[in-house]
Amino acid sequence: EDQVTQSPEALRLQEGESSSLNCSYTVSGLRGLFWYRQDPGKGPEFLFTLYSAGEEKEKERLKATLTKKExxxxxxxPKPEDSATYLCAVNKGSNYKLTFGKGTLLTVNP
Amino acid sequence: GAGVSQSPSNKVTEKGKDVELRCDPISGHTALYWYRQSLGQGLEFLIYFQGNSAPDKSGLPSDRFSAERTGGSVSTLTIQRTQQEDSAVYLCASSLGDGLNQPQHFGDGTRLSIL
Structure with a gap:
Protein backbone atom coordinates (compact mmCIF):
# COMPACT_ATOMS: atom_id res chain seq x y z
CA GLU A 1 0.00 0.00 0.00
CA ASP A 2 1.27 3.45 -0.92
CA GLN A 3 2.21 5.51 2.10
CA VAL A 4 3.36 9.06 2.65
CA THR A 5 4.69 9.97 6.10
CA GLN A 6 5.63 13.49 7.10
CA SER A 7 7.75 14.47 10.09
CA PRO A 8 7.73 16.18 12.41
CA GLU A 9 3.98 16.67 12.91
CA ALA A 10 4.69 20.14 14.27
CA LEU A 11 7.75 22.38 14.30
CA ARG A 12 8.36 25.67 16.08
CA LEU A 13 11.19 27.89 14.90
CA GLN A 14 12.47 31.30 15.77
CA GLU A 15 12.62 33.79 12.93
CA GLY A 16 15.86 33.20 11.05
CA GLU A 17 16.32 29.64 12.40
CA SER A 18 16.72 27.35 9.40
CA SER A 19 15.39 23.78 9.43
CA SER A 20 14.03 20.96 7.28
CA LEU A 21 10.76 19.08 6.95
CA ASN A 22 10.75 15.44 5.91
CA CYS A 23 8.44 13.46 3.64
CA SER A 24 9.14 9.74 3.32
CA TYR A 25 7.21 7.62 0.85
CA THR A 26 6.71 4.02 -0.15
CA VAL A 27 5.34 4.09 -3.68
CA SER A 28 6.20 1.78 -6.52
CA GLY A 29 6.70 3.66 -9.76
CA LEU A 30 6.75 7.21 -8.41
CA ARG A 31 5.55 9.65 -11.03
CA GLY A 32 5.88 12.88 -9.10
CA LEU A 33 6.22 14.26 -5.59
CA PHE A 34 4.43 17.49 -4.78
CA TRP A 35 4.77 20.04 -2.01
CA TYR A 36 1.87 22.27 -1.03
CA ARG A 37 1.42 24.96 1.60
CA GLN A 38 -1.91 25.27 3.41
CA ASP A 39 -2.96 28.26 5.52
CA PRO A 40 -5.82 27.92 8.05
CA GLY A 41 -9.21 27.96 6.35
CA LYS A 42 -7.65 27.88 2.88
CA GLY A 43 -7.01 25.26 0.25
CA PRO A 44 -3.52 23.89 -0.44
CA GLU A 45 -1.30 26.18 -2.50
CA PHE A 46 1.06 24.49 -4.97
CA LEU A 47 4.78 24.96 -4.32
CA PHE A 48 6.88 22.37 -6.19
CA THR A 49 6.85 19.19 -8.26
CA LEU A 50 9.86 16.87 -8.14
CA TYR A 51 10.15 14.04 -10.67
CA SER A 52 13.37 12.15 -10.08
CA ALA A 53 15.98 11.44 -7.40
CA GLY A 54 18.59 14.16 -7.18
CA GLU A 55 16.28 16.89 -8.36
CA GLU A 56 16.11 20.17 -6.44
CA LYS A 57 13.80 23.17 -6.76
CA GLU A 58 13.86 26.53 -5.02
CA LYS A 59 11.42 29.31 -4.35
CA GLU A 60 12.36 32.22 -2.12
CA ARG A 61 13.36 30.72 1.25
CA LEU A 62 12.23 27.20 0.33
CA LYS A 63 14.21 24.45 -1.34
CA ALA A 64 12.84 20.98 -2.04
CA THR A 65 15.01 17.94 -2.68
CA LEU A 66 14.20 14.35 -3.62
CA THR A 67 15.84 10.98 -3.06
CA LYS A 68 14.52 7.50 -3.87
CA LYS A 69 12.87 7.24 -0.46
CA GLU A 70 12.19 10.74 0.79
CA PRO A 78 12.25 31.63 7.91
CA LYS A 79 9.94 34.54 8.59
CA PRO A 80 6.64 34.53 10.53
CA GLU A 81 4.74 34.61 7.23
CA ASP A 82 6.16 31.16 6.45
CA SER A 83 3.97 29.76 9.22
CA ALA A 84 1.56 27.24 7.66
CA THR A 85 0.95 23.52 7.24
CA TYR A 86 3.20 22.00 4.60
CA LEU A 87 1.77 19.02 2.74
CA CYS A 88 3.58 16.40 0.71
CA ALA A 89 1.80 14.29 -1.92
CA VAL A 90 2.75 11.66 -4.49
CA ASN A 91 1.28 10.06 -7.57
CA LYS A 92 2.50 7.07 -9.51
CA GLY A 93 2.49 5.50 -12.91
CA SER A 94 -0.31 6.87 -15.03
CA ASN A 95 -2.28 7.66 -11.90
CA TYR A 96 -3.33 11.26 -11.51
CA LYS A 97 -4.67 10.78 -7.97
CA LEU A 98 -2.59 12.39 -5.25
CA THR A 99 -1.85 10.53 -2.03
CA PHE A 100 -1.15 13.04 0.71
CA GLY A 101 0.73 12.92 3.98
CA LYS A 102 -0.85 14.43 7.08
CA GLY A 103 1.35 17.50 6.94
CA THR A 104 3.79 19.40 9.13
CA LEU A 105 2.48 22.42 11.02
CA LEU A 106 5.24 25.02 10.97
CA THR A 107 5.15 27.99 13.34
CA VAL A 108 7.77 30.72 13.03
CA ASN A 109 7.94 33.07 15.99
CA PRO A 110 9.18 36.66 15.56
CA GLY B 1 -6.65 35.35 -12.69
CA ALA B 2 -9.56 33.62 -10.96
CA GLY B 3 -8.78 30.49 -9.05
CA VAL B 4 -10.95 27.48 -8.22
CA SER B 5 -14.17 28.67 -6.64
CA GLN B 6 -16.24 26.56 -4.23
CA SER B 7 -19.62 27.21 -2.68
CA PRO B 8 -20.90 27.35 -0.08
CA SER B 9 -17.83 28.01 2.05
CA ASN B 10 -19.64 26.58 5.07
CA LYS B 11 -22.61 24.26 5.35
CA VAL B 12 -24.33 23.05 8.50
CA THR B 13 -27.08 20.49 8.13
CA GLU B 14 -28.92 17.85 10.08
CA LYS B 15 -28.14 14.18 9.89
CA GLY B 16 -30.15 12.51 7.15
CA LYS B 17 -30.43 15.57 4.90
CA ASP B 18 -28.97 15.75 1.39
CA VAL B 19 -26.31 18.36 0.53
CA GLU B 20 -24.88 19.69 -2.72
CA LEU B 21 -21.43 21.22 -2.96
CA ARG B 22 -20.36 23.22 -6.01
CA CYS B 23 -17.00 23.71 -7.71
CA ASP B 24 -16.08 26.16 -10.49
CA PRO B 25 -12.66 25.17 -11.88
CA ILE B 26 -10.09 27.49 -13.35
CA SER B 27 -11.12 28.47 -16.87
CA GLY B 28 -9.58 26.14 -19.46
CA HIS B 29 -8.74 23.39 -16.99
CA THR B 30 -10.00 20.06 -18.31
CA ALA B 31 -9.25 17.96 -15.22
CA LEU B 32 -11.26 18.32 -12.01
CA TYR B 33 -10.81 16.49 -8.70
CA TRP B 34 -12.65 16.22 -5.40
CA TYR B 35 -10.85 15.48 -2.13
CA ARG B 36 -11.98 15.28 1.48
CA GLN B 37 -9.94 16.55 4.44
CA SER B 38 -11.04 15.25 7.83
CA LEU B 39 -9.69 16.49 11.15
CA GLY B 40 -6.32 14.90 11.80
CA GLN B 41 -6.32 13.08 8.46
CA GLY B 42 -4.60 13.75 5.18
CA LEU B 43 -6.47 14.74 2.07
CA GLU B 44 -8.39 11.77 0.69
CA PHE B 45 -9.12 11.43 -3.04
CA LEU B 46 -12.81 11.07 -3.93
CA ILE B 47 -13.40 11.44 -7.69
CA TYR B 48 -11.74 12.67 -10.88
CA PHE B 49 -13.14 14.06 -14.14
CA GLN B 50 -11.10 14.53 -17.31
CA GLY B 51 -12.75 16.04 -20.37
CA ASN B 52 -15.47 13.78 -21.75
CA SER B 53 -14.01 10.58 -20.31
CA ALA B 54 -15.90 8.50 -17.75
CA PRO B 55 -15.08 9.78 -14.26
CA ASP B 56 -12.90 7.80 -11.86
CA LYS B 57 -15.18 7.27 -8.87
CA SER B 58 -12.89 4.84 -7.05
CA GLY B 59 -12.41 7.10 -4.02
CA LEU B 60 -16.09 7.65 -3.19
CA PRO B 61 -16.63 6.17 0.28
CA SER B 62 -20.19 4.97 -0.23
CA ASP B 63 -23.09 5.02 -2.68
CA ARG B 64 -24.47 8.03 -0.79
CA PHE B 65 -21.82 10.09 -2.56
CA SER B 66 -22.12 11.10 -6.21
CA ALA B 67 -20.73 13.81 -8.44
CA GLU B 68 -21.35 15.20 -11.87
CA ARG B 69 -19.69 17.69 -14.13
CA THR B 70 -21.82 19.64 -16.56
CA GLY B 71 -20.46 20.97 -19.85
CA GLY B 72 -16.91 20.08 -18.89
CA SER B 73 -16.82 22.90 -16.36
CA VAL B 74 -18.82 23.22 -13.13
CA SER B 75 -19.02 20.18 -10.86
CA THR B 76 -21.44 19.27 -8.09
CA LEU B 77 -20.71 16.77 -5.32
CA THR B 78 -23.89 15.40 -3.73
CA ILE B 79 -24.08 13.59 -0.42
CA GLN B 80 -27.39 11.89 0.30
CA ARG B 81 -28.69 11.00 3.76
CA THR B 82 -25.74 12.66 5.46
CA GLN B 83 -24.09 11.03 8.47
CA GLN B 84 -21.98 12.61 11.18
CA GLU B 85 -18.85 10.95 9.81
CA ASP B 86 -19.36 12.98 6.61
CA SER B 87 -18.31 16.10 8.51
CA ALA B 88 -15.12 17.34 6.83
CA VAL B 89 -13.74 19.94 4.48
CA TYR B 90 -14.46 19.05 0.86
CA LEU B 91 -11.83 20.41 -1.50
CA CYS B 92 -12.01 20.74 -5.25
CA ALA B 93 -8.96 21.04 -7.50
CA SER B 94 -8.43 21.52 -11.21
CA SER B 95 -5.52 21.19 -13.61
CA LEU B 96 -4.84 21.84 -17.28
CA GLY B 97 -4.57 18.09 -17.80
CA ASP B 98 -3.16 15.17 -15.90
CA GLY B 99 0.39 15.52 -17.14
CA LEU B 100 3.38 15.73 -14.85
CA ASN B 101 3.91 19.44 -15.34
CA GLN B 102 0.26 20.27 -14.74
CA PRO B 103 -0.18 20.48 -10.97
CA GLN B 104 -3.53 20.49 -9.27
CA HIS B 105 -4.74 23.86 -7.98
CA PHE B 106 -7.16 23.84 -5.08
CA GLY B 107 -10.12 25.92 -4.00
CA ASP B 108 -10.63 26.92 -0.38
CA GLY B 109 -13.14 24.14 0.22
CA THR B 110 -16.57 23.71 1.74
CA ARG B 111 -16.57 23.03 5.47
CA LEU B 112 -19.44 20.59 6.05
CA SER B 113 -20.80 20.03 9.55
CA ILE B 114 -23.44 17.38 10.22
CA LEU B 115 -25.41 17.86 13.43
Missing amino acids: SFLHITA
Whole structure:
Protein backbone atom coordinates (compact mmCIF):
# COMPACT_ATOMS: atom_id res chain seq x y z
CA GLU A 1 0.00 0.00 0.00
CA ASP A 2 1.27 3.45 -0.92
CA GLN A 3 2.21 5.51 2.10
CA VAL A 4 3.36 9.06 2.65
CA THR A 5 4.69 9.97 6.10
CA GLN A 6 5.63 13.49 7.10
CA SER A 7 7.75 14.47 10.09
CA PRO A 8 7.73 16.18 12.41
CA GLU A 9 3.98 16.67 12.91
CA ALA A 10 4.69 20.14 14.27
CA LEU A 11 7.75 22.38 14.30
CA ARG A 12 8.36 25.67 16.08
CA LEU A 13 11.19 27.89 14.90
CA GLN A 14 12.47 31.30 15.77
CA GLU A 15 12.62 33.79 12.93
CA GLY A 16 15.86 33.20 11.05
CA GLU A 17 16.32 29.64 12.40
CA SER A 18 16.72 27.35 9.40
CA SER A 19 15.39 23.78 9.43
CA SER A 20 14.03 20.96 7.28
CA LEU A 21 10.76 19.08 6.95
CA ASN A 22 10.75 15.44 5.91
CA CYS A 23 8.44 13.46 3.64
CA SER A 24 9.14 9.74 3.32
CA TYR A 25 7.21 7.62 0.85
CA THR A 26 6.71 4.02 -0.15
CA VAL A 27 5.34 4.09 -3.68
CA SER A 28 6.20 1.78 -6.52
CA GLY A 29 6.70 3.66 -9.76
CA LEU A 30 6.75 7.21 -8.41
CA ARG A 31 5.55 9.65 -11.03
CA GLY A 32 5.88 12.88 -9.10
CA LEU A 33 6.22 14.26 -5.59
CA PHE A 34 4.43 17.49 -4.78
CA TRP A 35 4.77 20.04 -2.01
CA TYR A 36 1.87 22.27 -1.03
CA ARG A 37 1.42 24.96 1.60
CA GLN A 38 -1.91 25.27 3.41
CA ASP A 39 -2.96 28.26 5.52
CA PRO A 40 -5.82 27.92 8.05
CA GLY A 41 -9.21 27.96 6.35
CA LYS A 42 -7.65 27.88 2.88
CA GLY A 43 -7.01 25.26 0.25
CA PRO A 44 -3.52 23.89 -0.44
CA GLU A 45 -1.30 26.18 -2.50
CA PHE A 46 1.06 24.49 -4.97
CA LEU A 47 4.78 24.96 -4.32
CA PHE A 48 6.88 22.37 -6.19
CA THR A 49 6.85 19.19 -8.26
CA LEU A 50 9.86 16.87 -8.14
CA TYR A 51 10.15 14.04 -10.67
CA SER A 52 13.37 12.15 -10.08
CA ALA A 53 15.98 11.44 -7.40
CA GLY A 54 18.59 14.16 -7.18
CA GLU A 55 16.28 16.89 -8.36
CA GLU A 56 16.11 20.17 -6.44
CA LYS A 57 13.80 23.17 -6.76
CA GLU A 58 13.86 26.53 -5.02
CA LYS A 59 11.42 29.31 -4.35
CA GLU A 60 12.36 32.22 -2.12
CA ARG A 61 13.36 30.72 1.25
CA LEU A 62 12.23 27.20 0.33
CA LYS A 63 14.21 24.45 -1.34
CA ALA A 64 12.84 20.98 -2.04
CA THR A 65 15.01 17.94 -2.68
CA LEU A 66 14.20 14.35 -3.62
CA THR A 67 15.84 10.98 -3.06
CA LYS A 68 14.52 7.50 -3.87
CA LYS A 69 12.87 7.24 -0.46
CA GLU A 70 12.19 10.74 0.79
CA SER A 71 11.95 14.43 0.11
CA PHE A 72 13.08 17.34 2.22
CA LEU A 73 11.71 20.85 2.31
CA HIS A 74 14.49 23.10 3.56
CA ILE A 75 13.49 26.47 4.98
CA THR A 76 16.28 29.02 5.15
CA ALA A 77 16.02 31.98 7.55
CA PRO A 78 12.25 31.63 7.91
CA LYS A 79 9.94 34.54 8.59
CA PRO A 80 6.64 34.53 10.53
CA GLU A 81 4.74 34.61 7.23
CA ASP A 82 6.16 31.16 6.45
CA SER A 83 3.97 29.76 9.22
CA ALA A 84 1.56 27.24 7.66
CA THR A 85 0.95 23.52 7.24
CA TYR A 86 3.20 22.00 4.60
CA LEU A 87 1.77 19.02 2.74
CA CYS A 88 3.58 16.40 0.71
CA ALA A 89 1.80 14.29 -1.92
CA VAL A 90 2.75 11.66 -4.49
CA ASN A 91 1.28 10.06 -7.57
CA LYS A 92 2.50 7.07 -9.51
CA GLY A 93 2.49 5.50 -12.91
CA SER A 94 -0.31 6.87 -15.03
CA ASN A 95 -2.28 7.66 -11.90
CA TYR A 96 -3.33 11.26 -11.51
CA LYS A 97 -4.67 10.78 -7.97
CA LEU A 98 -2.59 12.39 -5.25
CA THR A 99 -1.85 10.53 -2.03
CA PHE A 100 -1.15 13.04 0.71
CA GLY A 101 0.73 12.92 3.98
CA LYS A 102 -0.85 14.43 7.08
CA GLY A 103 1.35 17.50 6.94
CA THR A 104 3.79 19.40 9.13
CA LEU A 105 2.48 22.42 11.02
CA LEU A 106 5.24 25.02 10.97
CA THR A 107 5.15 27.99 13.34
CA VAL A 108 7.77 30.72 13.03
CA ASN A 109 7.94 33.07 15.99
CA PRO A 110 9.18 36.66 15.56
CA GLY B 1 -6.65 35.35 -12.69
CA ALA B 2 -9.56 33.62 -10.96
CA GLY B 3 -8.78 30.49 -9.05
CA VAL B 4 -10.95 27.48 -8.22
CA SER B 5 -14.17 28.67 -6.64
CA GLN B 6 -16.24 26.56 -4.23
CA SER B 7 -19.62 27.21 -2.68
CA PRO B 8 -20.90 27.35 -0.08
CA SER B 9 -17.83 28.01 2.05
CA ASN B 10 -19.64 26.58 5.07
CA LYS B 11 -22.61 24.26 5.35
CA VAL B 12 -24.33 23.05 8.50
CA THR B 13 -27.08 20.49 8.13
CA GLU B 14 -28.92 17.85 10.08
CA LYS B 15 -28.14 14.18 9.89
CA GLY B 16 -30.15 12.51 7.15
CA LYS B 17 -30.43 15.57 4.90
CA ASP B 18 -28.97 15.75 1.39
CA VAL B 19 -26.31 18.36 0.53
CA GLU B 20 -24.88 19.69 -2.72
CA LEU B 21 -21.43 21.22 -2.96
CA ARG B 22 -20.36 23.22 -6.01
CA CYS B 23 -17.00 23.71 -7.71
CA ASP B 24 -16.08 26.16 -10.49
CA PRO B 25 -12.66 25.17 -11.88
CA ILE B 26 -10.09 27.49 -13.35
CA SER B 27 -11.12 28.47 -16.87
CA GLY B 28 -9.58 26.14 -19.46
CA HIS B 29 -8.74 23.39 -16.99
CA THR B 30 -10.00 20.06 -18.31
CA ALA B 31 -9.25 17.96 -15.22
CA LEU B 32 -11.26 18.32 -12.01
CA TYR B 33 -10.81 16.49 -8.70
CA TRP B 34 -12.65 16.22 -5.40
CA TYR B 35 -10.85 15.48 -2.13
CA ARG B 36 -11.98 15.28 1.48
CA GLN B 37 -9.94 16.55 4.44
CA SER B 38 -11.04 15.25 7.83
CA LEU B 39 -9.69 16.49 11.15
CA GLY B 40 -6.32 14.90 11.80
CA GLN B 41 -6.32 13.08 8.46
CA GLY B 42 -4.60 13.75 5.18
CA LEU B 43 -6.47 14.74 2.07
CA GLU B 44 -8.39 11.77 0.69
CA PHE B 45 -9.12 11.43 -3.04
CA LEU B 46 -12.81 11.07 -3.93
CA ILE B 47 -13.40 11.44 -7.69
CA TYR B 48 -11.74 12.67 -10.88
CA PHE B 49 -13.14 14.06 -14.14
CA GLN B 50 -11.10 14.53 -17.31
CA GLY B 51 -12.75 16.04 -20.37
CA ASN B 52 -15.47 13.78 -21.75
CA SER B 53 -14.01 10.58 -20.31
CA ALA B 54 -15.90 8.50 -17.75
CA PRO B 55 -15.08 9.78 -14.26
CA ASP B 56 -12.90 7.80 -11.86
CA LYS B 57 -15.18 7.27 -8.87
CA SER B 58 -12.89 4.84 -7.05
CA GLY B 59 -12.41 7.10 -4.02
CA LEU B 60 -16.09 7.65 -3.19
CA PRO B 61 -16.63 6.17 0.28
CA SER B 62 -20.19 4.97 -0.23
CA ASP B 63 -23.09 5.02 -2.68
CA ARG B 64 -24.47 8.03 -0.79
CA PHE B 65 -21.82 10.09 -2.56
CA SER B 66 -22.12 11.10 -6.21
CA ALA B 67 -20.73 13.81 -8.44
CA GLU B 68 -21.35 15.20 -11.87
CA ARG B 69 -19.69 17.69 -14.13
CA THR B 70 -21.82 19.64 -16.56
CA GLY B 71 -20.46 20.97 -19.85
CA GLY B 72 -16.91 20.08 -18.89
CA SER B 73 -16.82 22.90 -16.36
CA VAL B 74 -18.82 23.22 -13.13
CA SER B 75 -19.02 20.18 -10.86
CA THR B 76 -21.44 19.27 -8.09
CA LEU B 77 -20.71 16.77 -5.32
CA THR B 78 -23.89 15.40 -3.73
CA ILE B 79 -24.08 13.59 -0.42
CA GLN B 80 -27.39 11.89 0.30
CA ARG B 81 -28.69 11.00 3.76
CA THR B 82 -25.74 12.66 5.46
CA GLN B 83 -24.09 11.03 8.47
CA GLN B 84 -21.98 12.61 11.18
CA GLU B 85 -18.85 10.95 9.81
CA ASP B 86 -19.36 12.98 6.61
CA SER B 87 -18.31 16.10 8.51
CA ALA B 88 -15.12 17.34 6.83
CA VAL B 89 -13.74 19.94 4.48
CA TYR B 90 -14.46 19.05 0.86
CA LEU B 91 -11.83 20.41 -1.50
CA CYS B 92 -12.01 20.74 -5.25
CA ALA B 93 -8.96 21.04 -7.50
CA SER B 94 -8.43 21.52 -11.21
CA SER B 95 -5.52 21.19 -13.61
CA LEU B 96 -4.84 21.84 -17.28
CA GLY B 97 -4.57 18.09 -17.80
CA ASP B 98 -3.16 15.17 -15.90
CA GLY B 99 0.39 15.52 -17.14
CA LEU B 100 3.38 15.73 -14.85
CA ASN B 101 3.91 19.44 -15.34
CA GLN B 102 0.26 20.27 -14.74
CA PRO B 103 -0.18 20.48 -10.97
CA GLN B 104 -3.53 20.49 -9.27
CA HIS B 105 -4.74 23.86 -7.98
CA PHE B 106 -7.16 23.84 -5.08
CA GLY B 107 -10.12 25.92 -4.00
CA ASP B 108 -10.63 26.92 -0.38
CA GLY B 109 -13.14 24.14 0.22
CA THR B 110 -16.57 23.71 1.74
CA ARG B 111 -16.57 23.03 5.47
CA LEU B 112 -19.44 20.59 6.05
CA SER B 113 -20.80 20.03 9.55
CA ILE B 114 -23.44 17.38 10.22
CA LEU B 115 -25.41 17.86 13.43
